[in-house]
Amino acid sequence: MKKMNRRSLLKGGLAGGVIGALGLGKKAEAAGTFEGYPDRMGVLVDLTRCIGCRSCEAACNKEQKLPAPDKPFDDFSVFDEIHLGQKRRPTEKAYTIVNRYDVEGQDKPVYRKIQCNHCNEPACLSSCFVNAYTKTPEGAVMYDPKVCVGCRTCMIACPFYVPAYSYSSVLNPVVKKCIMCYDTRLKFGRRPACAEACPRETLTFGKREDLIYYARQRIKLNPGKYVNHIYGEKEVGGTSWLYLSGVPFEEVGFDTHLGNQPILNYVKEFLTIVPMVLTIWPALFAGFHLLATRKENKNKESESQK
Amino acid sequence: MLKIKKILMLMVLVPIAAFFFAGNCFAQEEEIAAGPATIILDSIAEYYEPVNFDHASHIEFAENDCAKCHHHTIGTPSTGTGNCNLCHKYEASTKIVACRGCHLSDPYSEEGKKIRKERGEVYHKDKPSLKGAYHQFCISCHEEVDGPYTCDGCHPRTEKGDKFFYSGQYAPKPSDNAGGHH
Numbered sequence: 467m468k469k470m471n472r473r474s475l476l477k478g479g480l481a482g483g484v485i486g487a488l489g490l491g492k493k494a495e496a497a498g499t500f501e502g503y504p505d506r507m508g509v510l511v512d513l514t515r516c517i518g519c520r521s522c523e524a525a526c527n528k529e530q531k532l533p534a535p536d537k538p539f540d541d542f543s544v545f546d547e548i549h550l551g552q553k554r555r556p557t558e559k560a561y562t563i564v565n566r567y568d569v570e571g572q573d574k575p576v577y578r579k580i581q582c583n584h585c586n587e588p589a590c591l592s593s594c595f596v597n598a599y600t601k602t603p604e605g606a607v608m609y610d611p612k613v614c615v616g617c618r619t620c621m622i623a624c625p626f627y628v629p630a631y632s633y634s635s636v637l638n639p640v641v642k643k644c645i646m647c648y649d650t651r652l653k654f655g656r657r658p659a660c661a662e663a664c665p666r667e668t669l670t671f672g673k674r675e676d677l678i679y680y681a682r683q684r685i686k687l688n689p690g691k692y693v694n695h696i697y698g699e700k701e702v703g704g705t706s707w708l709y710l711s712g713v714p715f716e717e718v719g720f721d722t723h724l725g726n727q728p729i730l731n732y733v734k735e736f737l738t739i740v741p742m743v744l745t746i747w748p749a750l751f752a753g754f755h756l757l758a759t760r761k762e763n764k765n766k767e768s769e770s771q772k
Numbered sequence: 773m774l775k776i777k778k779i780l781m782l783m784v785l786v787p788i789a790a791f792f793f794a795g796n797c798f799a800q801e802e803e804i805a806a807g808p809a810t811i812i813l814d815s816i817a818e819y820y821e822p823v824n825f826d827h828a829s830h831i832e833f834a835e836n837d838c839a840k841c842h843h844h845t846i847g848t849p850s851t852g853t854g855n856c857n858l859c860h861k862y863e864a865s866t867k868i869v870a871c872r873g874c875h876l877s878d879p880y881s882e883e884g885k886k887i888r889k890e891r892g893e894v895y896h897k898d899k900p901s902l903k904g905a906y907h908q909f910c911i912s913c914h915e916e917v918d919g920p921y922t923c924d925g926c927h928p929r930t931e932k933g934d935k936f937f938y939s940g941q942y943a944p945k946p947s948d949n950a951g952g953h954h
């Protein structure tokens with residue numbers, strides 16, 4: 467059986483199928499031309515520097531006031547954990563995690579940090595039909611739980627499988643993901659907590675434009691050290707977080723088949739049909755509405771309790 | 773405590789500074805003789821104790837080749853890689869020798885930005901901070917020569933650090949995670 471991931475399902479199945487049937491495919495043309503905010507910031511992750519110390523994970527936990535981890539941050543057995551056949555992923559309790567890869571021909575393991583890549587044209591944002599997401603001029607992709615209706619389309623749309631759901635409240639599930647420390651740091655021009663904590667400066671904070679220059683310089687000045695590619699420069703229309711690696715990216719868990727088109731181009735088609743879907747299936751609409759109002763009521767309740 | 777450290781630092785650094793201001797034409801051996809024996813690295817110590825860096829034995833480890841760590845600053849061709857080599861590879865020795873003479877402890881702070889501006893560091897892009905420089909340089913070498921390369925191999929963690937890492941007395945108790953992983 468051909469393996470189908472969540473995205474290709476969305477792309478091929480939902481969008482393609484229904485769009486094809488409805489003949490709405492043409493609307494996506496304009497996507498991919500937006501150059502993005504000129505001064506947006508980003509982080510360059512240099513995998514050749516990472517030693518898997520997990521300081522970044524600890525820093526994220528502290529900064530975002532996340533719950534206590536299952537294991538101490540200096541417990542390196544987490545690198546051997548497998549959940550549903552996969553290495554660790556960011557969760558609602560940990561917005562960033564580091565994984566270890568033993569790559570053939572390398573005498574040292576390679577570590578890779580994962581978090582939201584803060585896409586230039588975020589699929590989570592464009593797939594969200596209540597506009598719960600925003601991309602700030604500083605580069606962060608933010609999420610507003612007050613607007614979210616809990617449909618989880620963003621989870622499916624994200625090419626990097628980032629948004630996680632917190633089910634701590636059944637009626638009011640909220641998306642949890644890295645926000646690049648926007649409200650506590652980025653907004654004030656300060657680098658994210660993980661970047662500050664990293665002892666090896668694996669995480670270099672700067673203007674995205676400058677980071678691309680640094681990355682190219684590092685490749686040029688250290689022949690043989692890096693593969694000649696900056697992951698995130700072009701992938702899915704470019705991301706604020708960029709990566710350099712000494713080994714082929716696919717060997718350390720990167721999806722190298724995403725292409726350079728923003729996911730927007732696919733989901734935009736999907737989006738144009740959303741209102742249509744809603745009129746076609748009022749039941750679905752009622753469901754969303756119910757969810758939304760329930761939450762509103764709940765918010766009101768909790769407010770009146772204050 | 774801090775004062776003592778400062779005095780120690782001064783005791784160590786003033787003679788070196790004086791030495792390098794006096795002239796750069798000494799033979800390398802003499803430079804080594806004048807090098808500080810111990811350097812206390814504590815400018816950002818918070819989660820870890822300061823490092824008592826044994827400079828004297830590292831001179832031996834480096835077989836008197838100061839350029840191994842000090843790049844171009846001591847007047848021998850730099851063995852380093854990276855941006856600085858583009859201009860400074862064959863430069864004569866400079867007055868600035870200490871790591872923190874080039875690598876700022878916090879280049880992102882207002883203070884750091886000011887210093888960089890004052891120095892007119894237009895080409896000094898992508899230069900590691902002091903912390904970055906130490907950890908990139910020391911650990912890479914330590915891995916090769918089998919020196920300590922875990923965090924507490926060089927600096928024991930403080931109680932604040934244990935809290936930060938949820939370790940030691942702050943380790944999560946099994947009952948805390950009754951919910952488990954989703």
Ligand code: SF4
Nearest residue numbers: 582583585588590624
């Ligand atoms: S990585 Fe995923 S969650 Fe983050 S901005 Fe891109 S699409 Fe959205």
Ligand code: SF4
Nearest residue numbers: 516517519520522664
């Ligand atoms: S803090 Fe830096 S070196 Fe440590 S695991 Fe995170 S990215 Fe890697």
